[in-house]
Amino acid sequence: MKMIDLKFLIKGGDFDKVGTASSETKKVLKQLNIDPKVVKRTVVALYEAEVNIAAHAYGGEVRVTVSDHQIVALLKDEGPGIADIDRAMLEGFSTASPKVREMGFGAGMGLTNMKKNADELQVESTPGAGTTVKMIFDF
Amino acid sequence: MMKIEKIVQLLDAHILCGHHRASDTISHAFSSDLMSDVLTLDAENILLITGLANVQIIRTAEVADIHYLVIVRNKKVSEDIIAIATELNMVLIESPYSMFKASGILYTHGLIPLY
Numbered sequence: 315m316k317m318i319d320l321k322f323l324i325k326g327g328d329f330d331k332v333g334t335a336s337s338e339t340k341k342v343l344k345q346l347n348i349d350p351k352v353v354k355r356t357v358v359a360l361y362e363a364e365v366n367i368a369a370h371a372y373g374g375e376v377r378v379t380v381s382d383h384q385i386v387a388l389l390k391d392e393g394p395g396i397a398d399i400d401r402a403m404l405e406g407f408s409t410a411s412p413k414v415r416e417m418g419f420g421a422g423m424g425l426t427n428m429k430k431n432a433d434e435l436q437v438e439s440t441p442g443a444g445t446t447v448k449m450i451f452d453f
Numbered sequence: 454m455m456k457i458e459k460i461v462q463l464l465d466a467h468i469l470c471g472h473h474r475a476s477d478t479i480s481h482a483f484s485s486d487l488m489s490d491v492l493t494l495d496a497e498n499i500l501l502i503t504g505l506a507n508v509q510i511i512r513t514a515e516v517a518d519i520h521y522l523v524i525v526r527n528k529k530v531s532e533d534i535i536a537i538a539t540e541l542n543m544v545l546i547e548s549p550y551s552m553f554k555a556s557g558i559l560y561t562h563g564l565i566p567l568y
Contacts, residue, residue: 333512
C-alpha cells in the first residue's frame with residue numbers, strides 16, 4: 315500500500331471545527347477498505363485527542379500516516395502542557411472548563427478512552443510549552 | 454426491533470433530516486448528554502437520545518458509527534448542523550419530550566437498553 319499522509323490544523327477553542335480531522339480520516343480509512351473496527355478505534359481516539367487540543371491548547375497540528383499494517387496519529391499542540399501525566403491519565407480527572415463540560419466533554423475520560431482504543435499511546439508534555447500525543451493502531 | 458417512523462410517532466416528534474430512512478429498524482438505544490460516555494460504547498447502529506443540540510453530537514455520532522439521533526426537549530438544531538447530518542446520511546429527530554419521558558416510552562415499547 316502506498317503510504318498516506320494527512321495533515322490538519324486545530325485552533326484552540328474552535329469547537330465548531332473540532333472533529334474535522336477525525337471525519338476526514340474516517341473517509342480515507344474507509345476508502346482504503348480498512349477493517350471497520352480498526353477505523354472506529356482510530357477515529358474515536360483521534361476525536362478525543364482533537365477535543366483535548368481544542369479544549370486545552372492554543373492550537374495544534376494533527377498528522378495521520380497510514381502504511382501497510384499501521385495507522386499512526388501524531389498530535390502536537392502549543393499550550394499549557396500537562397503538569398502530571400499520570401494523574402491526567404486517571405479516569406475522572408479533568409481540568410476542563412465549564413464551557414467544555416456543557417458541550418458533553420470534560421469528564422476525565424478522554425485519555426483513558428484513547429488508551430483503550432489505541433494499541434500504543436505515548437504522551438509527552440512540557441508544562442508551559444505544549445503536549446505531544448502519539449497513537450499507533452495496528453491492523 | 455422498531456422502525457424509525459414508529460419512534461417518531463411515539464415521541465410526538467418530527468424528522469429534521471434523513472426522511473428516506475424512516476423505515477429503517479433499530480433494536481438498541483442509549484440516552485446521554487455526556488459525549489465522552491457515547492464515545493466509549495461498543496455498539497453501532499443504535500439510537501442516541503440526547504438533550505444536546507450542538508455540532509459535537511453529530512461529530513460524536515459520526516466517529517461512533519451512530520446514524521439515528523433523537524434531540525429531546527425541543528432543543529433547536531441549527532441549519533448548519535442539519536446540513537452536516539444530511540451529508541453524513543444521518544437521521545435527526547426532534548421531540549418535545551424530556552429525556553426521561555422519551556427513554557421511558559421507547560423502553561416500554563421494546564427498545565433495548567445498551568447496558
